[in-house]
Amino acid sequence: MDLKTTIKQLPTSPGIYQYFDKNGRLLYVGKAKNLANRVKSYWHFTPELRPNSTLSVRITKMLHQTVSLEYIVVNSEHDALILENSLIKQLHPKYNILLRDDKTYPYIYLDNSEKYPRLDITRKIINSKDITYFGPYSVGARDILNSVYNIAKLVQKKGCLRSKKLCLYYQIDKCLGPCELPISKERYQEEVDLAVSLIKNKKLLIKKLQEKMEFYAEELRFEEAAELRDTIDKISRSEINSEIDFANNDNYDIFVVEHTELRAVLVKIFMRNGKIISSSHDYINLSEGFDANEIFTQALVDFYKDEKPPIVAPILLNMEFEDKELIEEHLSEVFEKKASISIPQRGKKKDLIALALLNAKELLKKQNSKNEKILQEVQELCSLERTPNRVEIFDNSHMAGMATVGAMVVYENGKFDKKSYRTYHLEAKDEYAQMRETLTRRVESFAKNPAPDLWVLDGGSTLLKLALDILESNGVNIDVIAISKEKIDAKAHRAKGKAKDIIYTKEETFRLQESDKRLQWIQNLRDEAHRSAITFHKKTKLKLDQESKLLSLHGISAAKIQKLLNHFGTFENIKSASVEDLTTILNKKDAKNIKLLYK
Incomplete structure (x- = not known):
């Protein structure tokens, strides 16, 4: 048809x-x-x-x-x-705009129903009527919480009260000791009030942390001072400085988009009790043009997901978009109350939008022009459909078929995004099957962690074709390139540190000069993936050696251990196997010894 x-x-x-x-x-x-x-x-x-x-x-x-x-x-x-x-x-369709920042932001909460309330972190609504929430926090929630516990003398851990004995926290003056001492509700509430005031007023919290940092420095406790310095930095980074103060308890979630021809930035600001408490941003690549409707639709669906947030706030945007009514209906179902999405035209709410837009414009100015140039050059060389702003790089590692692992590292906005790195324990024995297993597992996770602009593989044309086949069979539309070392006498060649590397694309093969910046950029990505794979392999191998030694000490020979691994794949599978399963490989005595060992 x-x-x-x-x-x-x-x-x-x-x-x-x-x-x-x-x-x-x-x-x-x-x-x-x-x-x-x-x-x-x-x-x-x-x-x-x-x-x-x-x-x-x-x-x-x-x-x-x-x-x-x-x-x-x-x-x-x-x-x-x-x-x-x-x-x-x-x-990852070619002409759709893709947002990747769909993580759930944490909240700090206080359970007031407890006799001695304490603070903790959640990403969902707690099933209790007497909960106070603070947030959401784009970064620094754990640092804020730890800092508050460093200053307010609250019950520090969930299990503290059960012990009914004074512990180290009391000895170092970080807890009043209600587990054993007769602390009145009023006295403890003073510490709770202090903690809440520190959470609500970051300037006060940072001031107290700075005082403590200076004290540690004077006492020559430089490591503790350095830790507090880093904590202050993390807490400060989550907040946009502003003189806007509503002098009331208004809450707002602010989303604004600003863009150039090639890139947009989505800025999110969260106002709670009339004060800005945190902010975050997400860069969006516009290889095929700007569309406010797609960006706001995706941003709001992703941010609120299908779970009611602990704090429901009116939503402020900087422009109208086509699906606004549909998103309001959708969020009304999620919030279990009427959702409000508005575009302020005057007053302090308009000032909030102006502040967010000012920050968005500054973020767009911060684009790394040197990095943009090399990305465009690589795109042109390799005939890539998209500028490779976000790249995933893959490598595998093993030793004689043992401790077989895969690694994925991520490069975005001119640097490696280590929080997005992934490692995989693999069952496949040969390099081709190992890469197929690694890439297949990554494709299966695209629904939770969206596809990048480009895949880079440590390998040659065979692995490139494998990756393209996997993507095509799953209907995914992203670019792939591979890089391998030139082989002389069947061995990878490196002479005096100069890598004779070959770049493979879907259409062409390139042998660039060692001084070529495009080659060096791809080599840097490959080397980071190789480092990650080797590091994880060594860690895995060490654990396997420890497990093997433990079995050897209990009478299981190296040959029998190898048989077990060949059959079960991992020590975790051996541990969980029944005696009946183990006796298919070993005698009954050995099988029983193993079950007793891992009992």
Whole structure:
């Protein structure tokens, strides 16, 4: 069935639609309350099928590449919204805008129902009526909490009261000791009030931490002073400095977007009790153009997810967007109350938007022009569809088939994002199967952790083809390149530290000069992945050696241990195996010894 016929036969039901190019690659995912009406609005049908002249340059360009359409019918527009968001993250369509910052932000909470209340961290609503929440915090929640415990003499740990004995925290004057001493409710409440005031007033908290840091420095306790210095820095980074004070208890969640031709930045600011408590930002690559509707829709769906936040606040934006009413309906279900999304035009709320936009503009100015240049050069050299702003690099490591592991490192915005690194214990024995296992596991996690712009593999053309096949079979649209060392006499060649490396792309193979900045950039990525894989391999190998030694001490020979590993794959599987399973490999006496050892 041709494209025109498919469009004319679309149902009037809600659903999602997908545009594909001549090679079957996914170009775009969209949602619709009425599939027929929505998709037909993209097109003129006479004298021939062509894009509607009122569409944006981005969508017009996409439609000119479209040769086929697929759709999925769902029960409601709300279901279409959720499915669209999920598919964009999993499949990374070329013309959809992708936001990656969909993590859940932590809150600090106080359980007032306890006899001696204490503070802790949560990312969800606690099932109790007498909870006070503070947050959300983009960074520094744990540092704030630890700092408060360093100053206020609260019960420090959950299990402290059960011991009914004074502990070290009392001895170092960090707890009043209600586990054993007759501390009145009023006296303890003074410490609770102090803790709450420190959480609500970061300037006061930082002032007290600085006083303590100076005291440690004077006492020549430099390590403790340095720790407090780092803590102060983390707490300070979560907050935008502002003179705006509502002099009331208003709460607001502020989302603003500012953009250039190639990049946008989404800034989130959280105001609680009339004061700004934290902020964060997320860069968005605009290789195919800006779309406020896609950005705000994804940002709000991702941030609030499908769980009611501990604190529900009105939402302020800097511009209107097409799906505003749909998102309000969706969030009203999530919040279990009417959601409010507004675009302030005057007053202090407008001042909040102006402050957020000012910070967004400054963040866009901070783009690393040197890094942007090398990214564009690599994109041009390797004929990449997207500028590789976020890159995932893979390598595997093993020793004679033992302690087989995979590693993924992540490069974004000109630096390695170590929080996003992942390591994998692998069962495969040969390098090809190991890379297939690593990449397959990564693809399976795209729904939770969206796809990058580029994959880089430590390997040659065979592994490149493997990666492309895995992505194609899963309908994912991202670029891949591989880098391998030149081989002389079947051995990887490095002469006087100069790497004779070869770059493989889908279309071409490159042998660049060692001084070429593009080659050095890719080598740097590969070397970091190699370092990560080797480090994890050594750690795994050490653990395996310790486990092997333990079994050897209990009469299990090295040959028997190898048989067990060949059959069960890991020591964890050996530990969990039943006696019956173990006796398929060893005699009954050895099987019983192993079960007793790991009991």
